[in-house]
Amino acid sequence: MxxxxxxxxxxxxxxxxxxxxxxxxxxxxxxxxxxxxxxxxxxxxxxxxxxxxxxxxxxxxxxxxxxxxxxxxxxxxxxxxxxxxxxxxxxxxxxxxxxxxxxxxxxxxxxxxxxxxxxxxxxxxxxxxxxxxxxxxxxxxxxxxxxxxxxxxxxxxxxxxxxxxxxxxxxxxxxxxxxxxxxxxxxxxxxxxxxxxxxxxxxxxxxxxxxxxxxxxxxxxxxxxxxxxxxxxxxxxxxxxxxxxxxxxxxxxxxxxxxxxxxxxxxxxxxxxxxxxxxxxxxxxxxxxxxxxxxxxxxxxxxxxxxxxxxxxxxxxxxxxxxxxxxxxxxxxxxxxxxxxxxxxxxxxxxxxxxxxxxxxxxxxxxxxVGIKLAHPKEFIHTFKIGKEQLAIFLVTIFLTMYEDLLVGIGAGILLKMIIHAFNGTPLSSFFKAPTVVSFEGDTYLVEIDKAAIFSNFLGIKRKLEEIPSGFNVIIDLKKTKLVDHSVMESLHHFQHDYESNGGTVRIEGLDDHKPTSDHVFAARKKQSV
Structure with a gap:
């Protein structure tokens, strides 16, 4: 409380x-x-x-x-x-x-x-x-x-x-x-x-x-x-x-x-x-x-x-x-x-x-x-529930970290994530920058994200979200994205929690045409071709 x-x-x-x-x-x-x-x-x-x-x-x-x-x-x-x-x-x-x-x-x-x-x-x-x-x-x-x-x-x-x-x-x-x-x-x-x-x-x-x-x-x-x-x-x-x-x-x-x-x-x-x-x-x-x-x-x-x-x-x-x-x-x-x-x-x-x-x-x-807490079976189960592709990244990172070292392990995890994103239709132009337009009308900020919202371009999105003053209504519109990955879904929910705790409101919309990779609330969303 x-x-x-x-x-x-x-x-x-x-x-x-x-x-x-x-x-x-x-x-x-x-x-x-x-x-x-x-x-x-x-x-x-x-x-x-x-x-x-x-x-x-x-x-x-x-x-x-x-x-x-x-x-x-x-x-x-x-x-x-x-x-x-x-x-x-x-x-x-x-x-x-x-x-x-x-x-x-x-x-x-x-x-x-x-x-x-x-x-x-x-x-x-x-x-x-x-x-x-x-x-x-x-x-x-x-x-x-x-x-x-x-x-x-x-x-x-x-x-x-x-x-x-x-x-x-x-x-x-x-x-x-x-x-x-x-x-x-x-x-x-x-x-x-x-x-x-x-x-x-x-x-x-x-x-x-x-x-x-x-x-x-x-x-x-x-x-x-x-x-x-x-x-x-x-x-x-x-x-x-x-x-x-x-x-x-x-x-x-x-x-x-x-x-x-x-x-x-x-x-x-x-x-x-x-x-x-x-x-x-x-x-x-x-x-x-x-x-x-x-x-x-x-x-x-x-x-x-x-x-x-x-x-x-x-x-x-x-x-x-x-x-x-x-x-x-x-x-x-x-x-x-x-x-x-x-x-x-x-x-x-x-x-x-x-x-x-x-x-x-x-x-x-x-x-x-301490080791058991870090590598508890529930971590594997939790990752699987978010999506099979997340479990693949998780396991590849574990194996190569143990077989080689931490840099190789996390590097391999990032590379596999990018390959999966490319396979899911993420345009190469949006791997490190997501076109994001912020407009203001009345007491509402509208944040429109284009192409893809993924871990490697989220810093730019987050910077624009953090520039929004507290206490307003914020709408995050994702309908123009081809993919919203798990890391961004979780980060957007954290932004929503933090912003609303300071008196504002946040609504995440535009995902009706996106199919989640699992039933998990933070699962990645891929837009279905019409």
């Missing part, structure tokens, strides 16, 4: 004073969620675990002051594990690979700042939704593939040099060599993570699932005496924060020009896409219906990424799970993100020895849960 405009929380220092208790409590709960996840993401990315916490600290203490969104939490993202680990490996692996990967991350952070300066916050609207969801599902499957051997606590040498498909094929071998004690903790942790959403008791559910995992896993590890009976790779090792705060970036990786450019593009592109998608999602959850400034937020994330990479940290995004938790726990302003970073800093300074009691199998369980 939206709140009256008069009660919108203040920003800045006035917001801190007004909402101190609610934002501090939400920030503390998010800290409990972010601490183990940040460690696990860093370890899975082949970065020192401490560097995940450094990113979360910067995301809270620094980025909060520049952010264009009020309720998102900035920190390391599971969705970037695949790229970060790939960069470390391609730059030589180990500590050398880590230092050289940071160089590409610094440049990507600067590019993100430029994205915001040049107002490219609408970048997410260019990419077809099926390809984006396919990319995220592929990332989920890769996370699962990489974390199963960690969950079973097998010797890391068994996984060396294996891609995600090979890792999945090696599961029987991993099971044959599992460590019973560590696997027991990992399995119990996974059951807790997967089962927690089904618990009905509201008081129990107030405890974040990752915290419950630590409450059980750490005492179990102490009882089993992991420090003396298990190999070193069974436990987290982070070291001292103050000793590790230094300039860790190394730009000599630029000599490997092709590799360097590839990872700069992937860090900048995928990190930006994930951040923008999260900001859009959290705006829909904001009880006060505030609209984030996506360009300002990109600049903030870019600043955070540049600083984090210089110091050795992981890349950060506006992270969806932590941001959703932040909203659900009553956060009102950007100070909740600040407090989440503050509490992580205090914990690392005062209780880092407790972190080194965490079994890696428990962290693996948390990450596998």
């Amino acid at each position: 939206s709140h009256p405009k008069s009660k919108i929380p203040a920003d800045g220092l006035a917001g801190l004073k007004e909402n101190l208790s609610t934002d501090a409590i939400s920030g503390f709960i998010v800290f409990l969620l972010a601490l183990p996840l940040s460690l696990g993401i860093a370890k899975a990315s082949d970065f020192p675990p401490l560097m995940g916490l450094i990113t979360a600290i910067i995301g809270g203490l620094v980025v909060s002051f520049f952010a264009g969104s009020r309720l998102t939490i900035k920190g390391p993202a599971a969705g970037l594990i695949v790229i970060v680990a790939g960069a470390v490996a391609d730059f030589g692996g180990g500590e050398t690979g880590w230092h050289l990967a940071l160089g590409a991350m610094v440049v990507a952070g600067l590019i993100q700042i430029l994205f915001g300066v040049f107002k490219l916050g609408k970048l997410a609207d260019f990419f077809p939704l099926s390809a984006i969801h396919g990319m995220l599902a592929a990332i989920g499957l890769i996370i699962i593939a990489k974390q199963i051997p960690v969950l079973l606590d097998v010797n890391p040498a068994m996984t060396k040099g294996k891609g995600p498909i090979a890792l999945l094929g090696s599961i029987p071998d991993f099971i044959a060599h599992l460590d019973p004690k560590a696997t027991l903790i990992g399995t119990v942790s996974l059951v807790i993570m997967l089962g927690w959403p089904y618990i009905k008791n509201k008081y129990i559910k107030m405890v974040p699932a990752p915290l419950m995992v630590l409450i059980i896993a750490i005492p179990a590890e102490l009882i089993m005496d992991f420090q003396h009976t298990e190999p070193a790779y069974a436990l987290v090792h982070i070291g001292n924060l103050l000793e590790n705060i230094k300039i860790n970036v190394d730009f000599s990786g630029i000599a490997q020009t092709g590799v360097f450019i590839k990872y700069v593009i992937m860090f900048a592109l995928v990190g930006t896409l994930e951040s923008l998608l999260t900001v859009k999602a959290i705006d829909l959850l904001d009880p006060f219906k505030r609209k984030s400034n996506t360009n300002k937020d990109l600049i903030a994330v870019g600043i955070g990424n540049t600083l984090a990479a210089v110091l050795g940290g992981l890349p950060m995004i506006s992270e969806v799970a932590r941001s959703s938790s932040n909203v659900n726990n009553g956060a009102k302003t950007r100070w909740a993100n600040f407090f989440h970073g503050f509490f992580i800093l205090v914990f690392v300074l005062l209780a880092s020895h407790l972190i080194e009691l965490i079994p890696n199998t428990a962290l693996a369980a948390m990450l596998i849960t």
